[in-house]
Amino acid sequence: MHSPSLPVSASLEQRTAAIEAALDARGFKPADFIAEQAEMIEQQWLPENGARLVAKAWSDSAFRQRLLSNGRAAVAELGLAMPQHHRHLVALENTPAVHNVICCTLCSCTAFTIIGLPPDWYKELEYRARVVRESRTLLKEMGLELAPETEIRVWDTTADTRYIVLPERPPHTSGWSEPQLAALVSRDGMIGVARL
């Protein structure tokens, strides 16, 4: 197919405009798609979703078991959605003996509809390499110092398997409501680079 050619030196903006024009000419609506995606990112794919999941797991042991055995089904119970290609959601339970942390060594995958879009540092080569090679040192540099006897498990996200870390419930929170508990849960806690 012949398209009007852009000079090799065309700016990113010129290239984007050319692609949008080509899609428009074929009856697609790229501007609508972009607006729709932006709305999802800003309004719907938020770490507050995962925080609700964690708070419910802390409060309801039967739900916690269901979350640990089938994350996708547990997410659906709360009326939350995951894309079809996120075929599995695996919840990784932190304990005093085991600390879980997630990464994507290939790129930047997360369960983004549940824990939010990945932060910039998560996509950087330094995090992706060092969290595997020297996880204890890297976590310490990020402000999370773990006891030497705590085992660290690093989980590498794939296209169809996504993870969420189920942090330990902070000790001073007995009797708290689910919304109160959810307010404690951060995106970094669900990635496994922060304690709550």
Ligand code: FE
């Ligand atoms: Fe990725």
